[in-house]
Amino acid sequence: MQLYLPIAELSVHILLLLSLGGGVGFLSGLFGVGGGFLMTPLLIFIGIPPAVAVATATTQTMGSSFSAMLGHMRRKNVDFRMGAVLLAGGIAGSAAGVELFRLLRDLGQVDLAISLAYVGFLGTIGAMMLVESLRALNRARRTEAARRKLHRHTWIHGLPLKMRFPRSKLYTSVFPPLVIGASVGLLAAIMGVGGGFIIVPAMIYILGMPTTAAIGTSLFQIVVLMGFTTMMHAYQNQTVDVVLALILLLGGVIGAQYGLRAGAKLKSEQLRVLLALLVLAVCLRLAYDLVATPDDLYSLARGLGT
Amino acid sequence: MSARCRLAAALAGAVFLSAAGPARAVTDLASDVSSRLIEITSNFSGASLLIFGYARSGLEREGTDLVIVVRGPATDATVRRKERVAGIWVNRSEVTFEGVPDVYAMASTRALDEATRAFFRQVHGLGTENLRPEVGEATDGADLEAFRAALIRRKMEADLFQDRPGAVQVVRDGLFRAEIDLPATVSVGQYAVDVYLFANGALVTRETSYFAVDKSGIERSLFNLAHERPLLYGLGAITLALVLGWLASALFRRP
Numbered sequence: 001m002q003l004y005l006p007i008a009e010l011s012v013h014i015l016l017l018l019s020l021g022g023g024v025g026f027l028s029g030l031f032g033v034g035g036g037f038l039m040t041p042l043l044i045f046i047g048i049p050p051a052v053a054v055a056t057a058t059t060q061t062m063g064s065s066f067s068a069m070l071g072h073m074r075r076k077n078v079d080f081r082m083g084a085v086l087l088a089g090g091i092a093g094s095a096a097g098v099e100l101f102r103l104l105r106d107l108g109q110v111d112l113a114i115s116l117a118y119v120g121f122l123g124t125i126g127a128m129m130l131v132e133s134l135r136a137l138n139r140a141r142r143t144e145a146a147r148r149k150l151h152r153h154t155w156i157h158g159l160p161l162k163m164r165f166p167r168s169k170l171y172t173s174v175f176p177p178l179v180i181g182a183s184v185g186l187l188a189a190i191m192g193v194g195g196g197f198i199i200v201p202a203m204i205y206i207l208g209m210p211t212t213a214a215i216g217t218s219l220f221q222i223v224v225l226m227g228f229t230t231m232m233h234a235y236q237n238q239t240v241d242v243v244l245a246l247i248l249l250l251g252g253v254i255g256a257q258y259g260l261r262a263g264a265k266l267k268s269e270q271l272r273v274l275l276a277l278l279v280l281a282v283c284l285r286l287a288y289d290l291v292a293t294p295d296d297l298y299s300l301a302r303g304l305g306t
Numbered sequence: 307m308s309a310r311c312r313l314a315a316a317l318a319g320a321v322f323l324s325a326a327g328p329a330r331a332v333t334d335l336a337s338d339v340s341s342r343l344i345e346i347t348s349n350f351s352g353a354s355l356l357i358f359g360y361a362r363s364g365l366e367r368e369g370t371d372l373v374i375v376v377r378g379p380a381t382d383a384t385v386r387r388k389e390r391v392a393g394i395w396v397n398r399s400e401v402t403f404e405g406v407p408d409v410y411a412m413a414s415t416r417a418l419d420e421a422t423r424a425f426f427r428q429v430h431g432l433g434t435e436n437l438r439p440e441v442g443e444a445t446d447g448a449d450l451e452a453f454r455a456a457l458i459r460r461k462m463e464a465d466l467f468q469d470r471p472g473a474v475q476v477v478r479d480g481l482f483r484a485e486i487d488l489p490a491t492v493s494v495g496q497y498a499v500d501v502y503l504f505a506n507g508a509l510v511t512r513e514t515s516y517f518a519v520d521k522s523g524i525e526r527s528l529f530n531l532a533h534e535r536p537l538l539y540g541l542g543a544i545t546l547a548l549v550l551g552w553l554a555s556a557l558f559r560r561p
Contacts (some may be wrong), residue, residue, distance in 0.1 A: 001349065002349060002350075002351035002490070003348060003349065004346055004347065004348050004349065004350040004351070004490065004525060006521060006524075006525040006526075006528045006529045006532075007528070007529065007532060009491065009493065009494075010490050010491045011349075011350055011351045011352075011490040059543050059544070059547050060547070062544065062547045062548075062551075063546075063547030063548065063550050063551045064551065065551075066547065066548055066551030066552065066555075067550075067551035067552070067554045067555045068555075069551075070551070070552065070555035070556075071555055074559075111397065112394075112396055112397070227544050227547075227548075230540060230543055230544055230547070231540040231541070231544065233540075234532070234536050234537075234539050234540030234543055235536045235537055235540055236536075238532045238533050238536055238539075240532070240539070240540065240543050242528060242532075242539070242542065242543050242546060243348075243525075243528065245543060245546070245547065246546060246550070249546075249547060249550045249551070250550070253550055253551055253553070253554030253555075254554060254558075256554070257554055257555070257558035290394040290395060291393055291394055291395070292395075293390075293395070294388055294395055296456070296459070296460070297387050297388045297389075297395075297456075298385055298386065298387050298388075298452075298453065298456030298457075298459075298460065299385070299386050299388070299397075299460070300383060300384070300385055300456070300457060300460040300461070301383070301384040301385075301386065
C-alpha cells in the first residue's frame with residue numbers, strides 16, 4: 001500500500017518503510033548505535049528529500065534508541081552520570097556544529113563535506129575497531145580465562161577534576177568525556193546522526209568503559225541529543241515528517257528488541273567485530289559513491305531537496 | 307474513483323454539447339477537466355486527470371489537430387553539474403532556472419511537427435523541447451544549453467514532464483478526450499490546462515481551464531501544524547517517538 005508523506009510530499013510503499021525501520025532498528029538494538037548513519041542515506045536513496053531524511057531519521061533514531069535504552073536500563077547498563085557529562089559536551093558541540101553546517105552550506109559544499117566526514121570517520125573507526133576486536137577475539141579463544149585488566153594507566157588519568165563513575169567502574173577526569181561528547185555533538189550536527197558509532201568505540205577505547213555500559217550509556221546520550229535535534233529541525237526547518245517517523249519507528253522499535261536479544265547471545269568481542277564490519281561496509285559504500293562516475297552528471301534540486 | 311470521474315466527465319461533456327451557444331463565434335472550442343480539485347490524502351499515489359471537450363469545426367477534418375498542455379505551479383529549479391576533482395565527484399557548477407513549471411504534460415492528436423508549425427510550438431512552448439525557462443543565476447562559463455537539457459531530462463525521468471503525442475483521442479465528431487497521469491510527487495498549487503486547436507498547422511484558438519492540487523484531511527492538518535505551530539509539532543513528534551519506544555520495550559519485556 002502506498003502511503004503519502006505530508007512533509008516529504010511524496011508517497012512510498014508502507015512495507016518498504018516498515019522493513020527499513022525494522023532492519024535499522026535491529027542493528028540499533030544489537031550494537032547500541034542509533035542507526036542514523038544507516039537510516040539517513042537509505043531514506044535519501046529511496047527518494048526522500050535530504051533535509052526531510054536527516055530530520056526524520058533523527059526523530060526515528062530517538063524513538064528506537066529509547067526503546068533499546070529501556071532494555072539496557074533494566075540490565076543496569078546505563079551510566080547516567082557519565083551520560084550527563086557526555087551530554088554537557090554534546091550539546092555545546094552540537095550548537096557549534098550547526099554554525100559550521102551553515103558556513104559549509106553557504107560555500108555550497110555541504111553534501112561533499114558530509115560524505116567526506118562519513119568516509120573519514122567510518123573508515124578510521126571501523127579499521128581501528130576491526131583490528132582491536134579481532135585481536136581480542138583471538139586472545140579470548142586462546143586463553144579462555146584471561147583476566148581483563150581493570151584499568152590501564154595513561155596520561156588521561158593524570159588530568160584534574162576527577163569524578164567517580166560507579167556504574168562504569170571508573171574514576172577519571174571529566175575532561176575526556178566532555179571532549180568526546182563535544183566532538184560527537186559537532187559531528188552529529190554536521191552528519192545528522194546520533195554519533196553512537198563514534199561514541200561507543202570512544203568510550204570503550206579512550207575511557208576504558210565496559211562494552212555493555214558503553215552501549216547503554218551511548219543510547220541514553222543519543223535519546224537526549226536526538227530529542228534536542230528533533231526539536232530544532234521541527235522548529236527551524238519544518239522538515240520532520242511525523243508520518244514517516246511513525247512508520248519507521250513501528251518497524252524500528254520491534255527490530256530493536258530483537259537486536260537486543262540477539263546481542264545478549266553474542267560475546268562482546270564478536271559484537272565488536274560485527275560492528276566494525278558494518279561500519280566499514282557503510283564507509284566503502286559511501287566512498288564508492290564519491291569516486292564512481294555518476295549515471296547523470298547533472299542533478300536537479302527541487303523544493304525541499306536543496 | 308477514476309470510474310466516477312469518467313462518468314462525471316461524460317455527463318459534463320453532454321452538457322457542453324448542448325451548451326455550445328452563440329457566444330463563441332467561428333471556431334467553438336470547449337474543454338474542461340474531470341476534477342477541479344485533486345486532493346492529496348494518505349493513500350495518494352498520483353492522480354489521473356481526464357481532459358475532454360468539443361471542437362465544433364470537427365476534428366475528423368484533415369489537418370485539424372489538438373494540443374493539450376497541463377502546466378503546474380512555477381518555481382525556481384537548480385541544476386548542478388558534477389566534475390571530477392582529485393578523484394572524487396564534486397558539484398562544481400550550477401544554473402538556476404526561473405519560472406519552471408513543476409509539472410508540464412503535453413498531449414496531442416498527432417506528432418507535434420505534423421500538427422503545428424515550428425513558430426507556434428516555440429511561441430506557446432508546446433512540447434518539452436520548446437520549453438525555454440529563463441536563466442536566473444548561473445556559474446560563469448556554464449553551458450546553459452546542456453543545463454537546460456538536463457533540467458528537462460531529469461524532470462521527464464520523474465514523470466513530472468511528459469510528451470505524449472497521439473494521446474488525445476477523438477471520440478467522434480468534435481468530441482475529444484485525453485488522460486494525463488500525474489505522479490505522487492506533484493506539488494500543491496494551481497494548475498492550468500490549455501487546449502490549442504490547430505488547422506493546417508496554424509493556431510485557430512485556445513481554451514484554458516484550471517484545477518488545483520491540495521492536501522486534505524490529516525495530511526493537510528499535519529502540514530499546517532508543522533508550519534504554523536512548529537513548537538507543538540516538535541513536541542508531538544518527540545512524545546510520539548518516546549511513547550512508541552516505551553510501548554515496544556514494555557510489550558517485549560520478558561518476565
